[in-house]
Amino acid sequence: MISVKDLSHSYHKDGILAVNNISFEVAKGETFGFLGPSGAGKSTTQGILTGLLKQQSGEVSVAGYDTKKVQNERFNKIGVSFEQSNIYGKLTAKENLDFYSRLFDVPTRDSLELIRLVGLDGKENMRAGEFSKGMKHRLTFARSMVNSPELWFLDEPTTGLDPTIAATIKDIIREQTSKGVTTFLTTHNMFIADELCDRVAFIIDGEIKLIDTPKNLKLQYGQKLIDIEYVKDGEVIKETLKTIDEQDRKRIGEIVKTYDIQTMHSKEATLEEIFIQVTGRGLV
């Protein structure tokens, strides 16, 4: 569904590349996570894929269309949900969706159904300018589904949402994925990526460091850890130890024998920890 080969992009003529020679492919029906901190090149890549930025080099095919050629009809197959809400504040929620529906050449979804889907039922006749940040974000998300896209670009889809609403959004994404929609998810939230993505790409400083499934990454880079709390000289001490490290295993045995154990939990390495391990950088 998406094919990117040797893509580079620079905003200035100083030779500094925001995206540096990246290549990847996204299969039909796949949920692909594009992960990285702010300024890593995620939005630039998505901008090129969605046609908002002019492609400077490389080969890019999106939904079967060459992005170097201007073909507006490709957007009939594509839906884009932006990180920053961008809706008409002077139009109601329903008017916003109805207006966008009329811009497509394909059958579109009922605006009231979409409004209900994102939990904005009862607010359809309220002007979007009066919405809270989270409500605007949900309406932007709903708008991206107006044309029942085959390829769905989601930029930070759960940012700024409370956990309940975020869970609803994640359920909608899962439902669409189960219907065969290809999703390109741009985020710096590793938990979302872990939950939703079939494969993830780690991008930093414009370069893709690796691409794999979350499960494979955990197997390859993850280390089983044990959080242990014990009492020593009347004081509670906490240590995190690796189960695959010989020294740490000896230390676990020593603590269990010598001290009074308060709590002991085993845990898997998170995608975020793997990202830090691979790139040497955090996600903020």
Added chain:
Amino acid sequence: MKLLSTYRKEMTIAARGFYFYIEIIMAIIILVILLFAVKENPVSKSKEYIFYDMPQQVSDYLTEKDISEGKLRIGEPVEIKLKPIAFEALNEDTGEVTAYNFEEESVIELQALEALNSDTGELSKTMYIVENEEDLVRIAYSEIEIGATIRMNAQSEFSYIYYMQGYETERLENLLYILHNETPETIEAMTDQQTVRTLDVFDKLNNRENLIPMMIVFMGSLMGFFIVMAYIFLDKSEGVIRAFAVTPSSVWSYLLTKIFVILTTVLFSTSIIVIPIMGAGPNYLMLYVFLIVTTFSMASLGLLIASFFDSMTKSFGVMYGFMIALLLPAFSYFIPSFDPFWLRFFPTYPMLQGMKEILLNGDMGYVLIYSAVFLVGGFILFLLANIKFKKTLTV
């Protein structure tokens, strides 16, 4: 269909904003002012304060004579409150300076005589008769008007002393000299010998109608230029251009519907002003064609400028500069003697002249040529704005 849908959306947004109503309210205010505050053919009325330095019987006789000849009529007496004041007066003939110092406040009642235009019979001047010369000088200074003492000597000869403000032109002074040093018969004989030929014969708009081209052009072009920028910056702040850019609809149709909204407003507001004042007189087809092409070109200019900036505040310097430049041809319109060649290159110059020709049903060739120029110019500006907008879309 998409264009119509986008236009409907833009009109809905415009109707829920205040720019649309500002334009309509402004048109109504302008119409009211033109109808009720601007006269079609204003007559210049002046005031004069006169002291008759002669026996009462003589001044009464002269006044009654003029009244009987229909040159004067008795007006309503007025009361003038004079504040304490001190000033100096210079006699231009002798160089003598006279100091005046009025320490007391006083209230003076003046008899009014109204001079009538001999051709139309309309009021042309109001003369107030003052009782003494000191009061005359004081009133002329306080009211900033001309005062005159008309004196008759023992030989029954008249002489005139004028109290002027000092800024009057030499021409006026010379006129007064001639008026009082030559007999009316001599002046009439001289003017009869003079032949005046106008170099061209052309229709004129009356005073009220003459203001319409300026109102239309500046409401249409300047407001169109400004409001289209305001609409774009509102959309930029909401980020909706990016959302539009990822639909099968094109950026040019988005920009064009902005211009359609401006055109709708301008056509509506112009009609509010023109139809009640001009009636069925002008060529409305040409008026609307010219209005559409000029507004299209100015709104395209606004779009192009808006494409270079992120917000209204950042664009203020450039926008202000353009607006001032576009206003300059108004000077030439109202002061025909100020018509430098370079001013003709400002788009509002042919706009004003074209509108005037339309209202006069004059040179339609001029209007058609400039309609074509504005259409082509507007199209080029629109294309440039479209290219720039595509380039400045951001992620």
